Amino acid sequence: MSNHPFTSPEQWEKLKTGIVQLAKQEILTRFEKITAEVKQDGSLLTEADIEMQKKTKAFLFENWPEFSFLGEESNQEEQIKALQSNNGCWVLDPVDGTSNFASGIPVFTVSLALVVQGCVVMGLVYDPSRDEMFAARKGMGSELNAKQFKAQTPKQTLKQCIGLIDFKRLPEELAIKIIKDNPYASQRSIGSVALDWCWVAYGRGQLYCHGAQNIWDYAAGYLILNEAGGMSCTLDGKDVYVNIVEKRSAVAATTPELFKQWQNYLTKN
Known part of the structure; x- marks a missing residue:
């Protein structure tokens, strides 16, 4: 397993708790209250995207300054440079599902991954509308709201x-x-x-x-x-x-x- 702080239960909980708090503060408080602008590529951008990225980046750098940062709302040059870091790189989508968010549809998330040496070693996806945190660490399984789960279904065809x-x-x-x-x-x-x-x-x-x-x-x-x-x-x-x-x-x-x-x-x- 790649060397990163999130194999520690304390660091893992600190990260998850921080993202939940930021999502409730920066995204949910703005839901159904703001409008969106259209970006150059035709996708939407809201105040929640901008503020969630800014506050999350500050939270991550304050606690884990060794990692670089790639956010959806960063420019492409910054994104490419961040991903080439030898120490590791955060990969953030501050609001995944912005079209839903801007339309008042409660299906959107915060998506955060950590890439170390070209490999995703940690990922979490927080759905603030349902207060659901899907998360995983490489080699340690997946969890929903801190309970481990396996991919399974009775459906066979x-x-x-x-x-x-x-x-x-x-x-x-x-x-x-x-x-x-x-x-x-x-x-x-x-x-x-x-x-x-x-x-x-x-x-x-x-x-x-x-x-x-x-x-x-x-x-x-x-x-x-x-x-x-x-x-x-x-x-x-x-x-x-x-x-x-x-x-x-x-x-x-x-x-x-x-x-x-x-x-x-x-x-x-």
């Missing part, structure tokens, strides 16, 4: 499953295929990549497919799914996590058996 599918970012041909075939029992798109990963890990949805997500969207959830025993890869069968700032596709499932069926379906002509 695709036709029994709920699929969490983001059609907008999929290749057109694949999106049409899925819509036409309807290979699952039901489909959702909840609007938060970090929660997608956590809910599949927990079995709330059993299948997942997304065409293009950023490192701050998926890093924490990726570790949480892996540590719970779920499986994932890109649409072309590679590891989802890469230690660079680029958009990645993701295919995932709660169990190895469902993952094999899901991957076979998606890659079959």
Whole structure:
């Protein structure tokens, strides 16, 4: 396991408690009270995004100054430089699901990961609306509100499953295929990549497919799914996590058996 402070129970609790407090203070207090502006890439930005990133960065540097910081709202040059740090790098999405947040839909999270030597060693995803903290440390399993869990579901075939599918970012041909075939029992798109990963890990949805997500969207959830025993890869069968700032596709499932069926379906002509 990589050397980092969060193998210590005291440091682990300090981190989780700090993020919960900041999310309640900087995000929940602004919910349904503010408007959003449109960023250059077409995504939304709110005061909650800006303040949560600023306050979280200060909290992390105050307590763990050895790590660099990559936030969604940082500029790309800063993001790339931070990820190249030899000591380790925080990866933060201050509000994952900003469109939901700005629309008054209570499905959004804070996603925070720690990357050391190109490997995600810690991840937490906090859902303030439900007061749920999904978290994982490499080699130490996954937890929901401090209770360990394993990725499991009684569902054994695709036709029994709920699929969490983001059609907008999929290749057109694949999106049409899925819509036409309807290979699952039901489909959702909840609007938060970090929660997608956590809910599949927990079995709330059993299948997942997304065409293009950023490192701050998926890093924490990726570790949480892996540590719970779920499986994932890109649409072309590679590891989802890469230690660079680029958009990645993701295919995932709660169990190895469902993952094999899901991957076979998606890659079959």
